[in-house]
Amino acid sequence: MAKKLLIIGFVWPEPKSSAAGNRMLQLIHAFQSHNYKITFASPCAKSDNAFNLENIGISQVSIELNNSSFDVFVKELKPDVVLFDRFMMEEQFGWRVAEHCPNALRVLDTEDLQCLRKGRQQAFKDGKPFDDTYLFQDIAKREIASIYRCDLSLIISEVEMTMLQNEFKVDASLLLYLPFMLDEVTDKAISNLPKFEERQHFITIGNFLHAPNYSSVLYLKETIWPLIRKKLPQAELHIYGAYASQKVNQLHHKAEGFLVKGFAKDVNQVMQQTKVCVAPLQFGAGLKGKLVDAMQNGTPCVTTSIGAEGMYGKLGPNGYVVDEAQEFAKKTVELYTNKDLWQEKQHNGFTVINERFNKRL
Numbered sequence: 001m002a003k004k005l006l007i008i009g010f011v012w013p014e015p016k017s018s019a020a021g022n023r024m025l026q027l028i029h030a031f032q033s034h035n036y037k038i039t040f041a042s043p044c045a046k047s048d049n050a051f052n053l054e055n056i057g058i059s060q061v062s063i064e065l066n067n068s069s070f071d072v073f074v075k076e077l078k079p080d081v082v083l084f085d086r087f088m089m090e091e092q093f094g095w096r097v098a099e100h101c102p103n104a105l106r107v108l109d110t111e112d113l114q115c116l117r118k119g120r121q122q123a124f125k126d127g128k129p130f131d132d133t134y135l136f137q138d139i140a141k142r143e144i145a146s147i148y149r150c151d152l153s154l155i156i157s158e159v160e161m162t163m164l165q166n167e168f169k170v171d172a173s174l175l176l177y178l179p180f181m182l183d184e185v186t187d188k189a190i191s192n193l194p195k196f197e198e199r200q201h202f203i204t205i206g207n208f209l210h211a212p213n214y215s216s217v218l219y220l221k222e223t224i225w226p227l228i229r230k231k232l233p234q235a236e237l238h239i240y241g242a243y244a245s246q247k248v249n250q251l252h253h254k255a256e257g258f259l260v261k262g263f264a265k266d267v268n269q270v271m272q273q274t275k276v277c278v279a280p281l282q283f284g285a286g287l288k289g290k291l292v293d294a295m296q297n298g299t300p301c302v303t304t305s306i307g308a309e310g311m312y313g314k315l316g317p318n319g320y321v322v323d324e325a326q327e328f329a330k331k332t333v334e335l336y337t338n339k340d341l342w343q344e345k346q347h348n349g350f351t352v353i354n355e356r357f358n359k360r361l
Contacts, residue, residue: 019289
């Protein structure tokens, strides 16, 4: 008899809108490959961008917060495993699962460490360097308590694995390092990608409901893009992302080549058309889906140490990792204009996907 998995989603997966949506589908496929019968439940309203899970054989159920109807639902379902999508869902529903399905294995998918992301965001807002005082806030107590209540927590980044064990003293037996699980980039796929001469312009991409992405675009607009444009006056920066608000759209400036394009229906297509990806993230946590998209599509990338965190291990990056604005612009122009360098960095990206994030490993 097939084992049952219940996933309690913070939101309904939107793989075309966010890395979190992609990550959730990867986890679903991994459980399906082990013949689990999966039910996905969420208290969140469904957007037009939500993936139809029923198309891949997943039952979809809407649940309510603070409502005993969940108790009846979970009791009847009798899942063998419950996967909580971020600690907030474990806080809301974990105790109900423990009470009505005490034998179910409880697994937390942290996505990225919320306490790390929020702490870095607050430090950035305050204009101060990030340190332990920003890390050890109330949200950290909640997140670590959630990790301790679960049987296992899935951690997407090696940096966060180390932080949980060293800073928070979480036992390694409670944690499983599970990064992105991706298809191998084959030689055939590489040969079909547009070449250096067939590409033009720059790209940045990211869901605008995610604060680091808006901050990054603003930084590009005010500081980095004018430096790049001075050297490459014909170049354009194409800005893609779901849920662009009015304040994002107001940044659009055709004369400056700063073009807000909005939601990308096909990320691979827009990524393959452009020559270089830029991701000057100033705060955040976890692994960055935009860098993975760039590597899969053979688009070298310039990012910051925050953007690169947990991505490359001991392998060379698919571009440059730079934190200072002038140097960021300089390296971006260099990558855009030097074919040999561009090809070398592109190759690095394929190696990173195949050696660090290959789902067969």
